[in-house]
Amino acid sequence: MFLLEKRPEASRLWTWGTPVLAVVATMIAGGLLFALMGKDPFLAIRAIFWDPLFGPNASYFRPQLLVKAGPLILIAMGLSFGFRAGIWNIGAEGQYVIGALCGAAVALAAYPAENLLIFPAMILAGALGGFLWGMIPAFLRIRFGTNEILVSLMLVYVAENVLSYMAHGPLKNPQGYGFPGSRNLQQYPSAHNAEVIAGTGLHWGVLAALAAVVVGHVLLNRHIFGFQIRVAGQAPRAARFAGVNPDRLVAICLGGSGALAGLAGIFEVSGPGGQITDAFNVGYGFTAIIVAFLGRLEPLGILLAGLLMALTYIGGETAQLVVGLPAAAIQAFQGMLLFFLLAFDLLTHYRIRRRRIPA
């Protein structure tokens, strides 16, 4: 007979052990799934986890890993603070879109002028756009007590419609033969977020993500703000006594995570993405939620989790090519990762005890 017993404190071992266990369990369950589909599971797992890092074309994929992980890490870092404090920004996808739109609008307004100030102005506009979009649920929660989960999520769909309108209307490329989509910012030197060192994948957005990890680590562990966040999440009443202003915390968490998502958006559209199109957003804002939890809401963990997520994306494409797996199987595989993580999280907060049945 087994019993679940709540641990007085979350287990340190399992806090870091569960992600590893989840990855291993995903490999096993995913391998079984692939085998049932008649594909070689070892080849598939190798294609996903090994080939992008050490395979024959790894020199191309390693930088791509950074390109893919950059926005995930940047957004997840912003989200992690709110999540710790029990403030749930589910709408990073919308803030990402609005940030990209605001920044791109600055660039397109300046086109074709070449000036060193254009790129910084775009970045500021992107951060501001994301910040303001994030402040809408913050304001509504502070002023009217609305639920920020619903409001921020619903605003994603609003943002997507704004995006579609912009791609078909004001931001449309006048030389694009009437097709929707903006000019390509990659072809506009002043606005192009190019690789800082060519061939490494390190564009400004990746650097910003790394900076966010460092700053986040310091804030969380060395700063009073980090303390307030932790207290607010663990004991809201105690937090009030400790002088935490809950409204201010809501505004900082939602506005701040919005700004970081907006930054991710502008770095993406001015760099790897290039264009505002109606299909510009591909779900980074939602995937970042998984990354934040996979990384245990810890900056270093988020860094690793972002890279791991990016690996499953890129490796997933390799697996489609090498093994002929359909895209849906890859998505199921990614879903398993979150599922197992949440399932094994039980071990962090509970311990399994064996109870002897008295004779």
Place this chain on the structure above:
Amino acid sequence: MHRRTLLAGVAMTLGLLATGAVAQEPLKVGFIYVGVPGDGGWTYQHDQARKEMEAHFGGKVVTSAIENVPEGADAERAITQLALDGNKLIFTTSFGFMDATANVAAKFPDVKFEHATGYKLAPNLSVYDARFYEGRAVIGTIAGRMTKSNKIGYIGSFPIPEVIQGINSSFIHARKVNPNVEMKIVWAYSWFDPAKEADAASALIAEGVDVILQHTDSTAPQAKAQEAGIYSFGQASDMAAYKPKPRIASIIDHWTPYYIDRVQAVLDGKWESKASWTGIKEGTVQIGEITEAVPAEVKAEAEAVQAKIADGSYHPFTGPLKKQDGSDWLADGQVATDAELQGMNFFVEGITAEYPK
């Protein structure tokens, strides 16, 4: 290690390389899909054509595909992945892959690229598209005859030239056989979204429409048409499950001849960059079976339009035609140029719907 074994090893390796060169390696051809083959529409037709092309060459060609590739940065990576994987010919099958394809093409001058529905060319980058408006002329004719309420509905995806051509062509040919016909247009702003397409169909039906044409890929409008007891046309694929009613005909994208042609050109070393825009004549656009729900004389009339387009004696955009605002477009007997069609951004006279801005 003894020098002799080393030499023997080198000799063997060289020997292997030599035999490898003699026994011809199959040509690797890659595909990038924006959706999944299970969409039953656009991607499904490309995937069918890929399989038929591969079967046609029987072992001389090996194909692979990456599905569900988002447009933008991910597309560029996925296309690069195909190129790195040794594919010598790569088909990118969505408009949104245009810039990504052009970027990758610049990096791999030895690989040939084919981008569907775009307009950017390079020495190793071709574009291909189909004259769907030719098929619309045929089903527009049927729609004009079949409506009793004199209201036909059109579910548009995005207001881009390809879709505008389809709307105009359908309307012109419906009007030709039925001067009282009106067209209602609803935009789904998606290529594939069953829920939105169903809503669009319901909105049209509520307005009294009794024939629905769609330029979106799901079968949701077919199901709505069935419920309402009105007529519809299959889009992209045959949508044969809805035969003989509501689906009374269909417009099918048939890429197989083009894929075979282009792969053959690479095998022969004769591949050249070009912009290909083919239609009913070349078999890229096909009309699916016109069912028994359509009276024989209407069927004959539609087939006559199809035959005239196929033999080149008739162009669906032949004057006299005016624009929606009443200004002149094509004089009597004048035919629209391809350049005009590819930039089409206006409705023709008689369509009352507002042109989306």
